Amino acid sequence: MEAISPLRCFTHLFFGLLLIISLSSRYSALNHAEFSLNCTNYSPWCTSKNRIQSKSNLILDNPKPEPFDHSTNTPNHPLDPLTVQEINKARSxxxxxxxxxxxxxxIHSLTLDEPDKSRVVKWAKGNHLPPRKAFVIVFIHGQSHMLVIDLGPGRVISHVVNYKLGYPILVTDDWSNALEVPLANEEFKKIIASRGVEFFDLACVPLATGWYGPNEEGRRLIKVQCFSKQGTVNYFMRPIEGLTLTVDLDKNEMVSISNTGNGIPIPKATNTDYRFKVQNKPLNMIPVNPISMEQPKGPSFTVDGHLVKWANWEFHLKPDPRAGVIISRAMVRDSETGKLRSVMYKGFSSELFVPYMDPTDGWYFKTYMDAGEYGMGWTAMPLILLNDCPHNAHYMDAVFATSDGKPYVRSNMICIFERYAGDIAWRHSEFLPSSSEVRESRPKVTLVARMAASVGNYDYIIDWEFQMDGLIRIKVGLSGMLMVKGTPHQNTNQVAEDENMTGTLVSENVIGVVHDHYVTFYLDMDIDDSDNSFVKVNLVKEETSPGESPRKSYLKAKRNVVKTEKDAQIKLKLYDPSELHVVNPNKQSRLGNPSGYKVVPGGTAASLLDPNDPPQLRSGFTNNQIWVTPYNRSEQWAGGLFVYQSKGEDTLAVWSERDRSIENKDIVLWYTLGFHHIPCQEDYPIMPTVSASFDLKPVNFFESNPILRAAPNDEKDLPVCRAATSS
Amino acid sequence: MEAISPLRCFTHLFFGLLLIISLSSRYSALNHAEFSLNCTNYSPWCTSKNRIQSKSNLILDNPKPEPFDHSTNTPNHPLDPLTVQEINKARSxxxxxxxxxxxxxxIHSLTLDEPDKSRVVKWAKGNHLPPRKAFVIVFIHGQSHMLVIDLGPGRVISHVVNYKLGYPILVTDDWSNALEVPLANEEFKKIIASRGVEFFDLACVPLATGWYGPNEEGRRLIKVQCFSKQGTVNYFMRPIEGLTLTVDLDKNEMVSISNTGNGIPIPKATNTDYRFKVQNKPLNMIPVNPISMEQPKGPSFTVDGHLVKWANWEFHLKPDPRAGVIISRAMVRDSETGKLRSVMYKGFSSELFVPYMDPTDGWYFKTYMDAGEYGMGWTAMPLILLNDCPHNAHYMDAVFATSDGKPYVRSNMICIFERYAGDIAWRHSEFLPSSSEVRESRPKVTLVARMAASVGNYDYIIDWEFQMDGLIRIKVGLSGMLMVKGTPHQNTNQVAEDENMTGTLVSENVIGVVHDHYVTFYLDMDIDDSDNSFVKVNLVKEETSPGESPRKSYLKAKRNVVKTEKDAQIKLKLYDPSELHVVNPNKQSRLGNPSGYKVVPGGTAASLLDPNDPPQLRSGFTNNQIWVTPYNRSEQWAGGLFVYQSKGEDTLAVWSERDRSIENKDIVLWYTLGFHHIPCQEDYPIMPTVSASFDLKPVNFFESNPILRAAPNDEKDLPVCRAATSS
Incomplete structure (x- = not known):
């Protein structure tokens, strides 16, 4: 990549940056995104008008002897992301x-404009690719413009201005602008001094702000809050509480300064740093010997560009700046016929909603929508070898476009690995004297595709796991740091009975504020073909008639094919259970059961906010746990295409209210994983991962157990290993 | 073990067995339990009056060079199960x-009579063991007797007759008696002939029957149903539908024969056998290369008798004929002080409830309580090396007493292994120009203790997983075979609109009947000490006052210390969420938060049966998902000590109604994992494992993240491996 772009900073930005650097000791940071002010360094946010990743970083991030040459790469699948050359061409x-x-x-977004589904589905290897197009979002003079560029003839073929509310995803320029304004503000400087923070210890983060009514409407506002990084890299644990700056991003001016935190000390740095190299006490436990997943014959999957093939699965996998990872064209081989069959056309994390439960001045606006405001791909940094993914992992880079329209390589953004966790795919044992014992068990080996986004303080680990029995498990893990609030209290015994604590005291002067996480997945299921139906299989209690049976009651499974969208707005109920199937009504098994997959809920939490509360309006996609909509090319982002400061007029909740027909149609399933998080001391200073998952599971899709004929593990297949240190 | 007992069969039983063997070709089987009629072979059920495991089997099951010598083993912990010598002494x-x-x-049960908690807690290594006692249940003249034997002085110190309803766990003698009766019955023979089944292809299973009102009350009845094993080991898929024999176990007489299945063909054997050696078609997928969890320096845990030590955990692990596995004295090392701290005194699967949803004649009674009727330990066969557990597993044998009071060794009943599944214990990455990048991630390594019970057709895999961050995950996996129903239909298009199908057509002439599984865990939490409280931390929606905030609403965590049992009867509600903590109100963190653990629900399903339906009365412990009771030595089995044909008078539901105080007391938490199972074709002929889990998770138990100082994986720790076949 080093050959493509010389290092170049626009002069006015360069000086702006220098100013901040000098004032804040070459350092600044932002919640829910981070920011490099030094363009010679590697940074996921240093993707603005001036740089792409340097050679040295490529080597650092990718220890393989021959790093993939992105500069000459060409697409070989209709869904392949734009290449370096294509991004350069789009820019030209x-x-x-x-x-x-x-x-x-x-440029707020520059990504592949995917060809129509019908073209993609018809395409076969060896065919010409459909026309390659770029979809571009730019922001100029207060307006968002959407353009489509046909890269073949090299022209803009569509140009539409967005007149609806909501702004495009924030870019590095926005962050730097947001930080320039306060640094020039004398009042701010005085406050910082009065709070006892040296200017070079200052770490300020620009926080996206949701729409909260007419006062803050119709302009791109951002809230800036500051921390002390003195003595720790974990500045998130050292808030300068009560100081909130509201900045107009486009006018580059301070709208207001709120300073209510006098008397709240800045929490100490002691024991906040989590880096291994600064730990100076031993871990109080018996050391654990090295353990590793080993495949001496190598992995069993292949990655051809973005096409992954493993066992009975084949799918397209690509990084996306907003969604993080997109899985497309997931197909599984039929266990009887050997033919590849479609399961899902496209699946990805469409939007997140992270409301903090504190309505006060410095906190009410913390109701993040991480995909649309920050970008799950933009915030996904290179995975950490041997720790984020096991030894046997393969890594995939991302190529994104900067806000200047130049290509940028994020190395090792996704990893792919086979997993054997010691689990059992199926088993039975039995004693049969006539035929000796039956003892059959099969190990479960799966394929995992993973990314990890560090959206400021929080880390989201997103796994797509494929099982040979046809199941797809989608798992989200949460780690990173709490968003904490300063408090005068050092012990809960100092908290008055009637005091409204909005969280748990997790350290001296530190409250971990209660919050929720919702991750809404777009799942365009195409079971065997695009026309599918959504079926609720309700389990209903039936009462027996007097004398009919010694039993009074039993459950009966009742199938209800859902006709329209509103009937597919599902709030899960423990005492009104149902299985939720996506079936192909035109494809039956040999027994006449429709071919289907069911969504198996897990990690459920419901948003309890008032439905008319501004953040809930904007994140109306969390009003239900499950929705089904007819496929519509423009309805992919659950919170709308323009999420930042939207009013929620373009959300899944609004689309679904149209109550369109969804029977025997190309339909999209939406599932929301939810977490309520009441912090505890164990979450301080960095949180052990909490995860939750849901499954997509075949139901009468296969004629019978598709892994009946799988082979057991055998002693002769075990690798022969020795400790590296014994060599 | 071979030295301890000569092979001896009681004469009358021996002839009985021979009769069955000759008639049924040395073969018989039972649902939810299996049965050896050939006492020279190994069998988990051949534990009656006549045998213990032979030497050859010990070697077969345990490939270690020096098998553990159970004959000379002595207990070295107060909770260690009875040894071979102790069982022999008890019998004498x-x-x-x-x-x-x-x-x-x-003898229906002969197990350790555990010393009082106070004695166990006070005991330290090196101390004398508290008196060793055996608790014995015998059945004689229609009555259950409970005896306590003090093994030291060698005398019976307590002898109580059970006058309540309910009978003890079934033993092999019961199974063999149940099968003798029909084989002498001419009507039965005629029916079998009329259904076209050759006598030597017959496989009959005695099914425990719940109590269903006065008709079948006050006597030990059993239902016998038969299958054809012609052409398959998977006879469960070949029911002789509609034929149900009711046998009085004690009178050895046929009570009734119900034969309603004429016209229902016996499903074909084709494609039912699941053994690898009979598979003759290739698996339609890319072969997967060998993959293995490798620890070239060996495992990091130690097993001293039954005491397991690993990383920061220490616990006692033992097999139990009824519960399967019992975890006791689980303690975790404090990350600050290095001291071991109590988490849980005792945890085990206390009872199961598996109601099938078919009220008709041959099905209404299928509402199994697998622990109390069959025994999760009795039905746990030796684990299958390399497949049920990974390469790096350690195996533990069980020593049980047969119904003749003799010791019996079940080899490899439990496995223990360290797991690295490629997951992340915690992570964060960030760009900080002043201090270079922060990229920290820690691999998650856990310890798993596993058993797998084959309760007839179904297999239950029970995992206790210990994490270094203090979390305990309890997971239940379900595999094995469906309990299926014969039907005349070969295709769903033959099913009439108004026909009451009680399940899914999973193969020609085979219905997989809808059913539930509930597994209720006894969790005697002792957080730091025995006196604990149960706290509901409710998340409640608060509305802001007008003008107070741009937000209308937020959630507030409200702590409610539960006073009595009834307030701890928890039905989980998605829209009324709470965290459920067990805390020690007498032990605060340095910040004043009470030391606690929370139960994190997962795998929830609620029983919807009528609360007055006999099976629901008997399994009233499934009326709620969570209960808390004060510790009571006699309240350990959620369905009562005598479950078989009980009326449900001794269940958790009844105990809890006493509404005893549970505040600042020694309390027991009960959690029920639930599964609704609507079968599908993929479950045929053997089911891919479905699993669900719940967690016990520290909450303000540690002062901070206890694995903050854990080390990352390093390249130098990786094993160096080669494929075995390349050697």
Missing amino acids: ILLAYPPFVASLPV | ILLAYPPFVASLPV
């Missing part, structure tokens, strides 16, 4: 596009 | 006990 086209000739606007 | 004492001198009654 934009630079020559008459409205932008004078000045290239800030 | 019983034989000399005046009431039993004439004839030793059938």
